[in-house]
Amino acid sequence: MEESKQVRGSEYLDVSMLPWEPTSFPGVKVKTLWRDSSGEAYTALFRMEPGARLPTHRHTAVEQTFVLEGSLVDEEGVCSAGNFVWRRPGSAHTAHSPEGCLTLAIFQKANQFLEDGNEE
Numbered sequence: 371m372e373e374s375k376q377v378r379g380s381e382y383l384d385v386s387m388l389p390w391e392p393t394s395f396p397g398v399k400v401k402t403l404w405r406d407s408s409g410e411a412y413t414a415l416f417r418m419e420p421g422a423r424l425p426t427h428r429h430t431a432v433e434q435t436f437v438l439e440g441s442l443v444d445e446e447g448v449c450s451a452g453n454f455v456w457r458r459p460g461s462a463h464t465a466h467s468p469e470g471c472l473t474l475a476i477f478q479k480a481n482q483f484l485e486d487g488n489e490e
Contacts, residue, residue: 396422397423416473418472421468427483430460435457437451441469
């Protein structure tokens with residue numbers, strides 16, 4: 371299958387054909403699966419290498435994360451493989467992955483990063 375195939379009302383992606391793109395954060399890569407026409411909402415796979423971290427950021431809208439492999443850790447808890455966490459609008463935290471992780475994340479709007487001036 372090619373990278374993307376549209377059929378009537380559906381678009382099928384061969385995710386293995388999509389490249390991992392670097393982010394502003396060392397050890398964190400992304401594959402964007404879908405983005406709305408305004409560019410605000412999107413769905414993506416994130417790969418965090420062992421020890422990778424995201425600096426303090428605020429959720430500007432609901433963020434949903436399903437952990438496929440490894441674990442994602444923050445000040446409030448650990449979300450391990452097979453589990454799901456969602457963040458309320460306005461909540462802020464840092465996140466890291468001691469052993470590395472693969473996550474599926476759904477954003478209504480991009481996060482606001484409060485350290486280093488980065489935005490994702």
